């Protein structure tokens with residue numbers, strides 16, 4: 001394929017990320033920080049299925065990375081189960097907790113238990129300590145979290161959605177690695193976009 005400098009004409013390579021974690025761990029703020037680089041203090045409960053799109057254009061002359069990032073579906077917590085369709089085709093799952101809240105750290109185990117391990121759900125898992133700007137209130141040490149992540153075959157990141165610490169680095173790093181893995185896979189075939197118009201920035205399905 002000839003090199004293509006027009007990003008709108010590049011083929012999209014879609015990578016699906018899921019952001020999981022207990023209530024108020026900061027899932028929505030982390031997503032907003034990454035997608036729109038904003039942070040607003042008030043907590044608005046996520047009550048539906050929400051996802052945002054983020055493009056990274058400068059990785060390859062022919063393909064653009066399209067990160068499809070899904071926020072946790074709160075309704076699922078009530079029933080302690082999440083539909084398998086939510087996990088389907090996810091390449092990476094980020095399980096957030098609040099470093100100032102042990103309950104939210106304990107909840108990570110519940111999220112890990114709920115992740116299906118089937119052939120259509122092959123993904124990498126990352127455990128993410130959020131709110132590291134609140135260092136004086138921290139109750140989960142970095143060492144404890146790293147040990148927990150290792151015990152669960154996961155990588156650990158620490159971030160602050162509020163102070164914009166490590167959020168972009170984390171998603172960029174994982175997204176780029178998965179993108180190159182995908183386009184360099186000998187079996188890679190990519191469906192061409194059906195329209196040159198970009199998709200909407202986010203969708204929200206209210207229950």
Ligand SMILES: Nc1nc2c(ncn2[C@@H]2O[C@H](COP(=O)(O)OP(=O)(O)OP(=O)(O)O)[C@@H](O)[C@H]2O)c(=O)[nH]1
Nearest residue numbers: 023024025026027028029041043046131160161162
């Ligand atoms: N100090 C600090 N507060 C944060 C940070 N991230 C989120 N918060 C606050 O934590 C609260 C919850 O954030 P959300 O992003 O709405 O949490 P959520 O996990 O999406 O919550 P649910 O949708 O209810 O599951 C809000 O009041 C945020 O302002 C952070 O990095 N630092």
Ligand SMILES: [Mg+2]
Nearest residue numbers: 027028045046
């Ligand atoms: Mg939310």
